[in-house]
Amino acid sequence: xxxxxxxxxxxxxxxxVAKKLEKHYEVLIASRHSKEYPVDISSVDSIQSLxxxxxxxxxxxxxxxxxxxxxxxxxTVEDNLVSVTNKLLGQVNIVLLGTDxxxxxxxxxxxxGIMMDDxxxxxxxxxxANGGVRAFAKxxxxxxxxxxxxxxxxxxVLKESWDKYQDFFVGFNPVSAEKVANAFVKSVRGxxxxxxxxxx
Numbered sequence: 001x002x003x004x005x006x007x008x009x010x011x012x013x014x015x016x017v018a019k020k021l022e023k024h025y026e027v028l029i030a031s032r033h034s035k036e037y038p039v040d041i042s043s044v045d046s047i048q049s050l051x052x053x054x055x056x057x058x059x060x061x062x063x064x065x066x067x068x069x070x071x072x073x074x075x076t077v078e079d080n081l082v083s084v085t086n087k088l089l090g091q092v093n094i095v096l097l098g099t100d101x102x103x104x105x106x107x108x109x110x111x112x113g114i115m116m117d118d119x120x121x122x123x124x125x126x127x128x129a130n131g132g133v134r135a136f137a138k139x140x141x142x143x144x145x146x147x148x149x150x151x152x153x154x155x156x157v158l159k160e161s162w163d164k165y166q167d168f169f170v171g172f173n174p175v176s177a178e179k180v181a182n183a184f185v186k187s188v189r190g191x192x193x194x195x196x197x198x199x200x
Contacts, residue, residue, distance in 0.1 A: 001024075001025065001026045002024065002025050002026070002058040002059070003025060003026045003027075003028060003054070003056075003057040003058050003059075004021050004025035004026070004027050004028065004057065004058060004059040004060075004061060004188065005028045005030060005037075005050075005054055005057050005059070005060050005061065006018055006021075006027060006028070006029055006030065006061045006062075006063060007030045007031070007039060007041065007050075007060070007061065007062045007063070007064055007094065008030075008031060008062060008063035008064025008065070008111075009027070009028075009029035009030060009031060009034075009061075009063065010029060010031045010033070010034070011031070011063055011064060012158060012160050012161065012177045013063040013111070013155065013158070013177050013180050013181065013184075014029070014031075014061075014063035014064065015177075016177040016178055016180065016181035017061060017063060017181045017184045017185065019181070020178075020181050020182070020184075020185050021185060021188065024189070025058070025059065025188075028054055028057070030050055030054075031064065032064075037050060037053060037054065038050075041062075041064065041065065041086060041090030041091070041093070041094060042066075042085045042086045042089075042090050044093055044097070047090075047093055047094055047097050047098070048097050051097060051098050051100075051101040054101065055101065056101055056102075056103055057101060057102060057103065057106065058102070058103050058106045058107075059102075059106055059107045059108075059109070059188045060094060060095075060098050060102060060106075060107070060108045060109070061108075061109045061184055061187075061188065062091050062094060062108075062109065062110050062111050063111050063184070064111070065086055065087030065088075065090055065091060065111060065129070066082055066083070066086040066087060067082065067083040067086065067087045067125060067126035067129050067130075068080060068082040068083045068125040068126065069122045069123060069125070069126060069168075070122050070125075071121075071122055072122075072124050075124070075125060079125065080125045080128070082125070083125040083126055083128060083129040084128070084129060084132075086129075087126070087129040087130070087133065088128070088129040088132045088133055091110045091111070091133050091136075092132075092133070092136055094108070094110075095108050095110075095136075095137075095140060095144075095150065099144065099145070099148065102148050103146075104146040104147055104148070105146070105147040105148065105149075106148050106149075107148065107149040107150065107151070107187065107188055107193075108137075108144075108148070108149070108150040108151075109150075109151050109152070109153060109184055109187040109188055110133050110137055110150070110151075110152045110153075111133070111152065111153055111154075111155070112130035112131070112133050112134050112152045112153070112154040112196065113126065113127075113130045113154055113155060114154060114155065114156045114157070114172075114198075114200060115127040115130060116130035116131040116134065116154070117154070117198070118172075118200075120168050120169060121168065122168065123168070130154070133152060134152050134154070134196050137150045137151065137152045137194065137196075138194045138196070141193040141194030142194070144193075149187075149191075149192070149193035150193055150194065151187040151192060151193060151194065151195045151196070151197060152195070152196045152197070153180065153183045153184050153187060153196075153197045153199065154196055154197065154198045154199065154200075155175065155180040155183075155199045156172060156173065156174060156175045156199060156200045157169045157172055157174045157175075158174055158175065158176070158177055158180070159174040159175060159176050159177070160176070160177050161174075162174045173200075175199050175200070179199055180199045182199075183197040183199050
């Protein structure tokens with residue numbers, strides 16, 4: 001059976017993706033607190049150790065990535081580095097370090113978010129990271145070797161998180177984690193590359 005690694009697989013989206021893929025893949029769940037596959041995506045050494053532990057895999061899915069939220073006038077350089085180091089460079093490094101571990105015609109699916117296209121108050125740093133990930137993936141699709149594909153998924157705010165985040169996403173229409181998970185499955189099991197799947 002093919003193997004799929006979900007980084008952030010214990011979160012709301014990651015759990016939904018795992019449920020949909022488990023019929024077709026052996027699903028490996030990685031997260032910061034995982035005992036079997038621990039990973040801190042802001043650490044190059046941690047990412048490298050993860051891939052050395054998983055060995056060869058068919059699909060890498062990222063549903064995790066920390067980003068800073070706060071008013072622009074109060075944002076410091078250090079605050080912004082949270083988004084850059086984690087959600088942006090963390091995912092870029094997963095591709096750079098993971099390519100040798102992905103089998104021929106395998107895939108990467110990274111996560112972005114609606115804020116890069118539909119900005120919200122206090123979301124400038126997160127939008128920066130999301131846009132950077134999308135641009136990287138679109139370009140990397142031209143150069144990945146051995147038929148490896150790469151796509152991104154851009155979710156709207158989740159219904160499951162609406163009570164917590166509705167004040168930030170005024171007028172938005174939340175989507176279910178299941179709907180978002182379908183976009184990840186489309187990326188993993190489809191043929192497209194360089195795409196941004198928007199789940200708005």
